[in-house]
Amino acid sequence: MKKYNHTTYAILGILTTGCRSGYAIKQLIDNSLKHFWKISYGQIYPTLKLIVEEELATVRSSAQEGKPVRKEYYLTPKGEEALRDWLEKPIEQAPVERNEMLLKLFFGRHQSKESTLLHLNDYKKKLENRYQTYSSIEQMISTHEQNQQDATYWLFTLDYGKRITKAAIDWCESTIKQISNWED
Amino acid sequence: MKKYNHTTYAILGILTTGCRSGYAIKQLIDNSLKHFWKISYGQIYPTLKLIVEEELATVRSSAQEGKPVRKEYYLTPKGEEALRDWLEKPIEQAPVERNEMLLKLFFGRHQSKESTLLHLNDYKKKLENRYQTYSSIEQMISTHEQNQQDATYWLFTLDYGKRITKAAIDWCESTIKQISNWED
DNA sequence: GCTCCCATGTAATCTGTTACATGATTCC
DNA sequence: GGAATCATGTAACAGATTACATGGGAGC
Numbered sequence: 001m002k003k004y005n006h007t008t009y010a011i012l013g014i015l016t017t018g019c020r021s022g023y024a025i026k027q028l029i030d031n032s033l034k035h036f037w038k039i040s041y042g043q044i045y046p047t048l049k050l051i052v053e054e055e056l057a058t059v060r061s062s063a064q065e066g067k068p069v070r071k072e073y074y075l076t077p078k079g080e081e082a083l084r085d086w087l088e089k090p091i092e093q094a095p096v097e098r099n100e101m102l103l104k105l106f107f108g109r110h111q112s113k114e115s116t117l118l119h120l121n122d123y124k125k126k127l128e129n130r131y132q133t134y135s136s137i138e139q140m141i142s143t144h145e146q147n148q149q150d151a152t153y154w155l156f157t158l159d160y161g162k163r164i165t166k167a168a169i170d171w172c173e174s175t176i177k178q179i180s181n182w183e184d
Numbered sequence: 185m186k187k188y189n190h191t192t193y194a195i196l197g198i199l200t201t202g203c204r205s206g207y208a209i210k211q212l213i214d215n216s217l218k219h220f221w222k223i224s225y226g227q228i229y230p231t232l233k234l235i236v237e238e239e240l241a242t243v244r245s246s247a248q249e250g251k252p253v254r255k256e257y258y259l260t261p262k263g264e265e266a267l268r269d270w271l272e273k274p275i276e277q278a279p280v281e282r283n284e285m286l287l288k289l290f291f292g293r294h295q296s297k298e299s300t301l302l303h304l305n306d307y308k309k310k311l312e313n314r315y316q317t318y319s320s321i322e323q324m325i326s327t328h329e330q331n332q333q334d335a336t337y338w339l340f341t342l343d344y345g346k347r348i349t350k351a352a353i354d355w356c357e358s359t360i361k362q363i364s365n366w367e368d
Numbered sequence: 369g370c371t372c373c374c375a376t377g378t379a380a381t382c383t384g385t386t387a388c389a390t391g392a393t394t395c396c
Numbered sequence: 397g398g399a400a401t402c403a404t405g406t407a408a409c410a411g412a413t414t415a416c417a418t419g420g421g422a423g424c
Contacts, residue, residue, distance in 0.1 A: 005383075006284065013291040023403050033290065036283040040385060045405055068392045068403050087288055087295045090303060094310045097281035099220040100190065102344060104271055106217065107197040108337035110264075111271045119274060126278040153292035156362075160286060160355050167351035171344050178340075189411075207375050224413060229377055252375050252420050374421080382413075393402075 001085050002054070007043050012056060012075065012083040017150060020072040022048055032137060032154060035130070035161040048073060056082055117179055124172035131165045134158050185269050186238070191227050196240060196259065196267045201334060204256040206232055216321060216338060219314070219345040232257060240266055301363055308356035315349045318342050 011025060019028045022044045029039055048071075051057045056079030059071050075083070101123045108116050138158045141151050195209060203212045206228045213223055232255075235241045240263030246256050259267070285307045292300050322342045325335050 036286045091284045100275045102220045102341045109333050149293050157286045163351045163355045167347045171347045
């Protein structure tokens with residue numbers, strides 16, 4: 001079985017959720033997946049092309065009245081097999097997130113206390129916004145009737161996002177407190 | 185002030201810690217920074233070259249007896265300024281970690297329950313190892329006398345790593361429990 | 369002599385973002 | 397007529413990994 005990159009498998013997977021066009025894929029990502037996976041149009045369209053070339057999916061153009069033509073992609077049995085194959089394989093390694101905030105903090109002694117606290121507060125705000133976003137998405141998925149079969153799994157990934165974000169917020173608070181208490 | 189990429193700033197920062205050669209930089213990263221920042225030799229050496237070209241640092245070759253020649257880099261005032269400048273600037277956005285485990289779980293309905301549980305257990309083990317690694321690094325930094333000024337900040341970043349990892353482990357346990365209880 | 373560690377470096381390749389180009393439709 | 401949304405696509409660039417090449421010293 002030929003190996004493809006993660007982007008390809010991500011798109012194969014999304015094609016099973018009812019999203020059939022490049023545009024719809026991008027929307028699903030921005031709505032439900034963006035907390036742990038992002039893809040730009042610059043990847044989506046070339047990858048869809050590859051997927052068709054590799055016969056993992058077929059295309060057909062839909063001409064709905066009053067709407068621009070969109071290309072709809074349908075997984076072939078070969079595409080489904082490739083997806084299942086990838087799903088069964090264990091992941092190589094837990095991801096290393098590149099964190100600019102932590103990188104700056106690592107070199108914190110070259111910074112003023114005030115500047116460090118500003119950065120931390122800023123970061124905390126961003127995390128709080130993110131937490132809110134997760135809660136909203138959670139609400140959306142729970143209430144919508146579509147994709148009931150997928151919903152349970154999608155909620156698991158959101159739970160992950162919320163827990164991680166909560167832990168990061170707690171860390172911000174704890175760190176801010178400690179630094180605030182330093183003698184000047 | 186000219187802008188450089190993150191890799192460049194990371195290296196400028198590391199040069200303030202007493203690490204002076206490409207090899208030593210790689211070691212510091214693998215020992216203390218790898219939980220939130222990785223750099224390969226393929227980036228380090230070309231970036232060091234750039235840093236010298238831009239006059240952010242100077243090089244000199246050290247010929248220690250019984251050891252291969254190594255190139256030692258020293259920040260110039262211009263280099264120190266560039267580093268401080270970057271440190272003061274707030275970060276653009278909290279990072280989005282790409283997580284293959286979550287991506288697979290997102291498409292979990294195409295997988296068997298057993299396979300999903302295997303993946304989760306595997307992931308949990310990896311996280312537990314990581315947690316242990318963090319604790320070891322923490323011990324090392326706390327006990328070593330070197331870099332006392334940096335130590336406080338380094339411990340903050342480790343605390344972050346531990347908290348996040350702990351939250352992820354908890355999530356694994358909770359998710360495994362839920363899936364295990366499903367009726368077949 | 370072999371292996372491991374120290375040490376530096378480049379080239380090919382892969383992956384991903386950004387900016388741009390195009391054009392239809394809908395709503396105000 | 398203009399803005400927003402739907403929709404597809406490419407080219408240039410940036411960022412990063414991998415594999416490879418090279419060579420000295422230490423210890424067995």
